[in-house]
Amino acid sequence: EMVLTQSPGTLSLSPGERATLSCRASQRVSSSYLAWYQQKPGQAPRLLIYGASSRATGIPDRFSGSGSGTDFTLTISRLEPEDFAVYYCQQYGSSPGTFGQGTKVEIK
Amino acid sequence: QLQLQESGPGLVKPSETLSLTCTVSGVSFSSNISYWGWIRQPPGKGLEWIGSISYSGNTYYNPSLRSRVTISVDTSKNQFSLKLSSVTAADTAVYYCARGEMVLWFNVWGKGTTVTVSS
Numbered sequence: 001e002m003v004l005t006q007s008p009g010t011l012s013l014s015p016g017e018r019a020t021l022s023c024r025a026s027q028r029v030s031s032s033y034l035a036w037y038q039q040k041p042g043q044a045p046r047l048l049i050y051g052a053s054s055r056a057t058g059i060p061d062r063f064s065g066s067g068s069g070t071d072f073t074l075t076i077s078r079l080e081p082e083d084f085a086v087y088y089c090q091q092y093g094s095s096p097g098t099f100g101q102g103t104k105v106e107i108k
Numbered sequence: 109q110l111q112l113q114e115s116g117p118g119l120v121k122p123s124e125t126l127s128l129t130c131t132v133s134g135v136s137f138s139s140n141i142s143y144w145g146w147i148r149q150p151p152g153k154g155l156e157w158i159g160s161i162s163y164s165g166n167t168y169y170n171p172s173l174r175s176r177v178t179i180s181v182d183t184s185k186n187q188f189s190l191k192l193s194s195v196t197a198a199d200t201a202v203y204y205c206a207r208g209e210m211v212l213w214f215n216v217w218g219k220g221t222t223v224t225v226s227s
Binding site: 001033037043044045046056057090093096097098100101102 | 154155156157168170171172204210211212213214215216217218219220
């Protein structure tokens with residue numbers, strides 16, 4: 001089973017700042033099948049990025065994904081108040097699809 | 109607009125079977141580009157894929173749960189279901205149903221339903 005390790009565990013930033021979240025896989029992610037989700041308290045996860053770098057429908061362009069192989073990054077160019085949440089990466093190239101443990105982006 | 113809604117008992121006794129249903133609206137359930145999945149999240153923890161089913165009934169399960177999981181589909185009712193047998197307290201979680209264009213990837217999620225395993 002592929003293990004995804006996200007860092008940092010918590011990111012304390014102010015609105016308007018840039019957020020950089022990392023996701024490292026224990027094996028190469030097949031075909032860059034890597035997704036990022038945002039989850040707010042009491043809500044379901046929302047798909048942000050798929051295929052490592054493609055934005056899902058309706059996702060603002062301040063969210064961008066990059067990376068390949070075993071190292072992937074989610075960047076939020078300028079944090080808006082609604083962006084403070086937990087972010088999960090997920091690989092879906094090999095079964096079982098596994099998720100990282102999450103990075104919490106909190107208001108500094 | 110595609111919507112998914114989970115339903116089922118919120119409390120299940122240990123050793124019994126957890127049964128949940130997901131009702132799909134706003135899209136043809138029989139679309140051959142859709143897979144329908146279940147994911148769970150224990151309190152305060154991360155996400156775990158349970159399994160998925162295609163519109164034609166092909167099933168895919170997480171090996172860690174395969175011996176206890178059954179996912180089925182009822183296209184006439186636009187529903188798919190999850191059964192998890194021999195539950196323990198470790199199965200207490202929010203259970204989400206979701207739709208994806210691949211077996212393991214999900215672009216639309218239900219709101220989730222909390223299931224507690226307790227006597």
